[in-house]
Every structure is written in structure tokens, then in C-alpha cells.
Amino acid sequence: xxxxxxxxxxxxxxxxxxxxxxxxxxxxxxxxxxxxxxxxxxxxxxxxxxxxxxxxxxxxxxxxxxxxxxxxxxxxxxxxxxxxxxxxxxxxxxxxxxxxxxxxxxxxxxxxxxxxxxxxxxxxxxxxxxxxxxxxxxxxxxxxxxxxxxxxxxxxxxxxxxxxxxxxxxxxxxxxxxxxxxxxxxxxxxxx
Amino acid sequence: xxxxxxxxxxxxxxxxxxxxxxxxxxxxxxxxxxxxxxxxxxxxxxxxxxxxxxxxxxxxxxxxxxxxxxxxxxxxxxxxxxxxxxxxxxxxxxxxxxxxxxxxxxxxxxxxxxxxxxxxxxxxxxxxxxxxxxxxxxxxxxxxxxxxxxxxxxxxxxxxxxxxxxxxxxxxxxxxxxxxxxxxxxxxxxxxxxxxxxxxxxxxxxxxxxxxxxxxxxxxxxxxxxxxxxxxxxxxxxxxxxxxxxxxxxxxxxxxxxxxxxxxxxxxxxxxxxxxxxxxxxxxxxxxxxxxxxxxxxxxxxxxxxxxxxxxxxxxxxxxxxxxxxxxxxxxxxxxxxxxxxxxxxxxxxxxxxxxxxxxxxxxxxxxxxxxxxxxxxxxxxxxxxxxxxxxxxxxxxxxxxxxxxxxxxxxxxxxxxxxxxxxxxxxxxxxxxxxxxxxxxxxxxxxxxxxxxxxxxxxxxxxxxxxxxxxxxxxxxxxxxxxxxxxxxxxxxxxxxxxxxxxxxxxxxxxxxxxxxxxxxxxxxxxxxxxxxxxxxxxxxxxxxxxxxxxxxxxxxxxxxxxxxxxxxxxxxxxxxxxxxxxx
Numbered sequence: 082x083x084x085x086x087x088x089x090x091x092x093x094x095x096x097x098x099x100x101x102x103x104x105x106x107x108x109x110x111x112x113x114x115x116x117x118x119x120x121x122x123x124x125x126x127x128x129x130x131x132x133x134x135x136x137x138x139x140x141x142x143x144x145x146x147x148x149x150x151x152x153x154x155x156x157x158x159x160x161x162x163x164x165x166x167x168x169x170x171x172x173x174x175x176x177x178x179x180x181x182x183x184x185x186x187x188x189x190x191x192x193x194x195x196x197x198x199x200x201x202x203x204x205x206x207x208x209x210x211x212x213x214x215x216x217x218x219x220x221x222x223x224x225x226x227x228x229x230x231x232x233x234x235x236x237x238x239x240x241x242x243x244x245x246x247x248x249x250x251x252x253x254x255x256x257x258x259x260x261x262x263x264x265x266x267x268x269x270x271x272x273x
Numbered sequence: 274x275x276x277x278x279x280x281x282x283x284x285x286x287x288x289x290x291x292x293x294x295x296x297x298x299x300x301x302x303x304x305x306x307x308x309x310x311x312x313x314x315x316x317x318x319x320x321x322x323x324x325x326x327x328x329x330x331x332x333x334x335x336x337x338x339x340x341x342x343x344x345x346x347x348x349x350x351x352x353x354x355x356x357x358x359x360x361x362x363x364x365x366x367x368x369x370x371x372x373x374x375x376x377x378x379x380x381x382x383x384x385x386x387x388x389x390x391x392x393x394x395x396x397x398x399x400x401x402x403x404x405x406x407x408x409x410x411x412x413x414x415x416x417x418x419x420x421x422x423x424x425x426x427x428x429x430x431x432x433x434x435x436x437x438x439x440x441x442x443x444x445x446x447x448x449x450x451x452x453x454x455x456x457x458x459x460x461x462x463x464x465x466x467x468x469x470x471x472x473x474x475x476x477x478x479x480x481x482x483x484x485x486x487x488x489x490x491x492x493x494x495x496x497x498x499x500x501x502x503x504x505x506x507x508x509x510x511x512x513x514x515x516x517x518x519x520x521x522x523x524x525x526x527x528x529x530x531x532x533x534x535x536x537x538x539x540x541x542x543x544x545x546x547x548x549x550x551x552x553x554x555x556x557x558x559x560x561x562x563x564x565x566x567x568x569x570x571x572x573x574x575x576x577x578x579x580x581x582x583x584x585x586x587x588x589x590x591x592x593x594x595x596x597x598x599x600x601x602x603x604x605x606x607x608x609x610x611x612x613x614x615x616x617x618x619x620x621x622x623x624x625x626x627x628x629x630x631x632x633x634x635x636x637x638x639x640x641x642x643x644x645x646x647x648x649x650x651x652x653x654x655x656x657x658x659x660x661x662x663x664x665x666x667x668x669x670x671x672x673x674x675x676x677x678x679x680x681x682x683x684x685x686x687x688x689x690x691x692x693x694x695x696x697x698x699x700x701x702x703x704x705x706x707x708x709x710x711x712x713x714x715x716x717x718x719x720x721x722x723x724x725x726x727x728x729x730x731x732x733x734x735x736x737x738x739x740x741x742x743x744x745x746x747x748x749x750x751x752x753x754x755x756x757x758x759x760x761x762x763x764x765x766x767x768x769x770x771x772x773x774x775x776x777x778x779x780x781x782x783x784x785x786x787x788x789x790x791x792x793x794x795x796x797x798x799x800x801x802x803x804x805x806x807x808x809x810x811x812x813x814x815x816x817x818x819x820x821x822x823x824x825x826x827x828x829x830x831x832x833x834x835x836x837x838x839x840x841x842x843x844x845x846x847x848x849x850x851x852x853x854x855x856x857x858x
Contacts, residue, residue, distance in 0.1 A: 151538075190530055
């Protein structure tokens, strides 16, 4: 099932070399179909914007909560790619732009609240899990410019690292001890 | 593989290794998310790449070691030296890197274990507990404003004056740092206290009523704010009370929390951490070790190549090839050594030519003297016999006939002796050029022995000679060697005795020889004559010409062989002959 889903996703991009490379690589490294994280596009709050919602399985939600309480930091990245659709077979579609937004979260045992930080240095406090989880799994608004006459589509992906090690254990991140969960790429076409 | 090719391959490998490390570091962040699906295996991809290079280097090293074994088995020149050099390099590399790695890893582990001792955890948990208690008390203290009637009276009666309210609140809460009053629309009405803690109107409006989450200023000051909307009037004011925690509170609390979290993580992943440290170290150190071993192969090749050239040149010169020269491309010390060697060989060749010329002259002088002496010996009896005949014929004709026969017999005898002497000299000086063809040694010896098999009182024993002993030689000349040696042996045993012949295989360098042994139980050779036996015309026998062993030596020299002997007077003599076997090429 994973293969069908994945081939469906990548074939829409008509990027044959990448598809073949990914297919061969995946056949080596991902023998099982695991789907603990998926994404969905939220209805646009403003025109020409996209917001991504990350959906974790209940088991992963519990693991995330447990990891935060154990003192790990968690990180979620929302990646949005904007493509121009082209009718070629071999060269694929053109990647116009890629945007990424990352939240880092942790549990503060002194204030007994969840903290969420953005790369810009903003910090948000959440005394309750539900508030925190809602914010953590919602991406900010990504602006998608529309160009007249150009057939465009976006693909999005969320990558969650539920357990980031502190120094000096960061060496474990480098050899894959830090788990990383990625969703499949989700496509959305934009009207020209 | 040629040396240049090997060097190029090695440098290419090194460059590829470094380039791929850079590429992996640069592009892994982009490549891996593209590959990701479900649980990503970023680390595994890096591990696999590193493992690939390790295996590649390992393969190269194993290949070189196998080549070394092959060279050693085939006794390639200089291979023993190369083995020693490579072994030495590997030993040095291992001695320097393995203990260093073990020490580094164990030092890191022991340091981590020492730092993250259980007592530290207890101390950290205690510290965190104190911080939480302090923080809770502070929170409770601030929250009590809402329940404090006097405080509420102060806050709800702004008509008393804000300055007075500030003073009253300070008397109730000495730790109050700032007092701010805003209109319901967020317009600042009054501020007292630490100006660094002042809040903008929009922030005041968006703050939740009651206690806000603590905030930390860039200077490290932690602020707790309490917001209250006073009364129900449409123009009711908003009051913000700001309290500060000790300047380092938040930073220290974070440090304690982080350290405690690290402690927990280490406890959960200690085994992985130790293994990872070893793996990461190995992935950096082991390729370097393998590279140093590959370098040792390269260097040893570079070092032994000129030595092998010199060894080869020395061997060729020793075999008589004075035309061999060493070529050297580099201009290092070994180049000068090669130059000196070439110069030496040139000088040696000149000296040899001069020596050969001198030896020839000397030899011919000696031969002329010997020949004159040998010819003079029979001439004396011939002259005396002729003079005697003449004298008797002139003075005593009666008795002339009586001595005629004996004198003529003497003259004939000495003339025959002279004839024999001249014939052997002719044979010696005109020894024909050998016609080389493969001949079995066994057959030649059997033919030579056959003529002496029935000599009275002489027993000849020939040990089994392998059929594989094939000489590239002139069969007639080789047969003559054995004929002369057997004749000498038989003449050395007038009372009879044993002669034994055997042949063995010996190797000198890359050349195979058969060593033939001819031993008799004769009278032996006295020490004073041992240096003279191969000299032409030297003999201890009454009827000998002294050319037999000279001819033997000459034939063996023409066949690129060697002859020597051991002798003990009264016990016998053994001649050893080394003759090269056919190589089969």
C-alpha cells in the first residue's frame, strides 16, 4: 500500500529520475508501511495562503506527550513546495519555491506548562496539553503567489522529531537514534 | 597493477572519500527528507555510506595484502623487505591509533559516568524542587492580591491617587516592582516602579486577567504580571502589577532542568550512547587507519623499487653482465646511489677487461714456460742418445751396434712423449665451442661410467639420478668431464677403492642447479698442491700431462658452472660440480 500511495504522490510530480531514485532507496530502507503522521490542508483563512495541519496517530500523540514529560524537546517542521506543472515526461515539474517552518517544544517543570518556540525567537506558553497540541500541529500561514497563466500546485509534508537529545547526547541524533517521523507529500492544485 | 596506476588509484580514492564526506554533509539535509517516508532512517543512510567506504578501503587493503602474499610465495625480489616495511607501518599505525581510540572512548565514557553520578541527580532534583517551591510560593503570593481585601480596596479606589496606591501596595507587597494603570482602551494612565518593566497598551489589553505566564527579559530578569480590571464602570481602568524573580532564577532553573533531562536521557540511552561513541570514533579512525596502511603499501613500493633494481643489477653484474645499468627518474639519494653503482660497474668492467688481458698474457707466459720445460725434458735424453751414438760411431765402431738399439729406442720413446704432449696441448688450446642442447645428466654419467665399470679393484657406485635433471650442455664435453675425473680417481687408487657419484638439486637465486659429486677413496691431495690442481701442466704423476683438470675446469666455465673439491690425504678426494639445469622456458 505504501508503494501505491507513494508512487501516486511522486508520479503526479512527473519527476521520473527522482521517482526511480526514491523507489529504489525506499525498497532498501523502508520495507514496512508505517504511517504515524499525515498532513492535510486547512481551509484558507486568507486568499493565496495555505495552512497545514499535522495529524498524528493516538499512539504517537501519547508518545509525544510522554517524551515531553521525560524532558525531551520535540520539533515539528512543515515543508511546503510550490511547483509549476509541466507536460514533459523526463524533466519533471519545476520547483519554484520551498518554504519550511519549524516549531520546537518542551515541557517546563517549574511553570508546569508547555513551551513552544519559533525560529524567530517567539515563545508561547501553554498550561494545558490540548492548547499546546493544537498550536503545535498547526503550521503558520504559508503565502502562495499565483502567477497568471501558470499551472501550479503545492505539496506539503510534516516531519516530527519527538525526541531531541540534549548535549552531550546530541551525537545520538547524528546516527539516527533520534526518531524522525515524516508524512507523505500531499498535493494540492491551484487554479491558473 | 603498475606502481603509477596504483598511486593514481590511491590518490583518486582518497579524493573521492573526502569529496563524498563533504557531499554527504552538504546534501544530506535535503536528500534525506526527500527519501523520507514513515520513520526516516537518516542515520542509517549515513551509516551505510560510511560502511561502504570502510568496506571499500578494507577491500583495497585486503587486495594489497593478498598481492604481498602472492609476491612472497613467488619469491619476488625485495618482497621480504616489503613485508617487513608494511608490517612495521601497520604496527606503528595500530600502536598509535588503537590505544588512542580505546583511551578516548573509555575516557569519554568514564567522564560522562563521573559527571552523571546518581548523587548529581539527587542534587538536581533537590534544586529543582526548591526552585518549584519558591516559584509556587511566589505565584501564590501574587494570586493572593485577588483575595486581599486591603489590596482590593486600594486597587478599587483610584480616587485616592495612584501615587498613594503605589505606596500602599508597596507597603503590602514590598517585592512589587511596577504598578501600571491603563484605560480600558489601553491608554497608559499611570506608571510607578521599575521603568524596564513597563508594558505597552496592546500587550496590557491582550494579557489574560489574573496571573500571566512568566516572561524573561533579555537581561535575564523574569517577570510575573498580575492583571485586574477594576470595577464595572465603562471607563474602568486596568491595573497591571509586575513582580520580578531573582535575576538568575530562570536561567538557573533552565540549567537545572536541562541537566536533569540530560541525565534522564542518558539513563534511557546509555548503551546506545556508548555504542554510538565507539561507532562514530571508529568511522573516523578506522578509515584513517586503513588509509595509513594503504600509504604504507605505497611507500614500501617506493622504497623497495630502487633497492630491487640495485639487487637485480648486482645479480646481473655478478653473473657477468656488465652492460646492465640502473635507471632512476627521481633525483633523490637513491638516484645518486644508482649513479654511483653505474659508475662502479663501468669501472669494474674496465678493470675486468684489463685483468683478463693481463691474465691471458700471464697464462700464455706460464704455458710457454711450462711447454718449454716439458719439451726440454725429453730433448735432453734425445740429445744425449744422439751424442752417444755419434761418439761410439766415431771412436768405437765395434760396440756401436750394441748401443744403437737402446739409444734409438730412447729417442723414439721421448719423441712419442713429445708428440703426446703436443697433441694434448692442441686439444686444450683448441677446445671446440660447446654445442648446447638439452641432455639428460643420467644418460651422460651412465655412458661415462660404462668405460670404467670393469676396472680391476675399482667399484663405482652411481646413486639414482632423477630423470628431470636435464642440462643445456654439450654432451661430449660433459662426458669428458666425467672421463677425466674418473681417470684421476682411478689413478689415485693404485691399490683399488670405491668411487661414488650422485647428483642433487640446489637453488641459487632464481636459478636451479644440479650439484654433482664425484668422490673417491684414493690417496688424496696434499695441502701444498691444493691451489695448483687446476693449473695447466701441473701433475704429480710420472706419466701425467697436467691438463686433465684444466680441461674439466674450462668446460665447466663454458657451461656457466662451478667446480671445487675437498680432499684429505690418505682418505680420498671429492669433486663438486654445479651445472645449471634447463629452465624449461
